[in-house]
Amino acid sequence: MQRLTDKVAIITGAGSGMGRTAAQMFAAEGARVVVAEFDERAGNETVATVTAAGGAATFVRTDVSNEDDARGMVDHAMAKYGRLDALYNNAGIMPEPDHSVVDTDVATWDRVMAVNVRGVFLGCKYAIPRMLEQGSGSVINVSSFVALLGCSVPQDAYTASKGAVLSLTRSLAVQFGGRGVRSNAICPGPIETPLLMEWLLKDEAAKQLRLARNPTGRFGKPEEVVNAAIYLASDESRWTNGAQFVIDGGISVNYF
Template identity: 80%
Template sequence: MRLEGKVCVITGAGSGMGRVAAQQFAAEGAKVVVAEYDQAAAEETVGLVTEAGGEASSVLVDVSMEGDCRRMVDHAVQTYGRIDVLYNNAGIMPAADHSVVDTDVATWDQVMAVNLRGVFLGCKYAIPQMAEQGTGSIINISSFVALLGCSVPQDAYTASKGAVLSLTRSLAVQFAPQGVRANAICPGPIETPLLMDWLVKDEEAKRIRLARNPTGRFGKPEEVVSLAIYLASDESRWTNGAALVVDGGISINYF
């Protein structure tokens, strides 16, 4: 198994890619901490993992809250003795996030608080523990939108994901000497509630995304999680500071 015995904290593991990651990491031998602010969803994920014979526990966390992120890391260390992987996956994409000219400040701040401050806070508390161990892998979920302009804008979301990429590079340089790696994944449009709930309200946005993708389809959560397993495992021990794109080719399609 590729993640045998590794303690992996996955934020936002109550849905979408985070839930699939919890299931697949556990199937690879990881002890998974499901860090989620939707308690019922978190418990459902833990149930799915344990029913399949895996090991998982949940901790109720709003990643935008400092005390919650400290508790999340404490939970991992107290329950399993260490933290090998922090998978910063939790993110939001509210419908009210549009162009800068018509996005309200509260929406902007909410997106930044979850998508960017959440990554900062998880790292703030997990990295010292990883450095003390002399090993650790940070996996930050950015997005293909961090690499491109888009005529159907979500400017707060895009800016937050761009900042996650920059932060990942800074972490990768600072903490590699202490054995802590940091990498980012930039998924293309993936079939999860986050995207599908949004596209239901915007047929044009859906049509554009499908038309632009050379594969002609949306990605599936497991097609991103397979890369995350690599980054969580020792197979990626010399992969550091990378921004890895998994998007079916949408970001390299000129026409």
């Protein structure tokens, strides 16, 4: 039995990594997927892989940090499919110049906040009213394990942005849970996606440090995170609200 039959899901940043895997896995579970992605070629490629596998998906070019685009992605979902059941705020950036507060420039800080925090805000701003009209909906926000732990290889803008996503998720859960709209966060550990692998390829020491801290001795796979998102988008999670799912192979419980 498919777990997302008749559900409509917007997945931001679905042109790569976990977002692309999510589009494919959500569609395989019967969802109709809106691929809301900044990179037009990548977004269309995702749609092509979904439709080739017999699934339903459409692309809408979206920069999640831009208010008109955020409104447009929700309008697109409503116009195409007539409803909106899940907003999967997955798009996020981790630019190379983001390091410690003492050597990160303001432009990098602002760019990270614009995509990772304002992007989640704007998606919610336009999606939640539609969900409230329906009396149901699921907001799935992607935070990170770095929102829970300090890291000796700092990425301070990214870390702060993911902390903001977690706090915002709790506030949304409390505000809208009583009207059928649930909000939850996922905190992935290091996952084998282009975002992380391109960065770690250039920094073997950072890669080894991360592997050494993980009790499982490996990085996670996109589908290992998306499985939690499928649960959160489905009716199986109807009483799950304000939760943070840490999916990190146990890094965050490892003292030594």
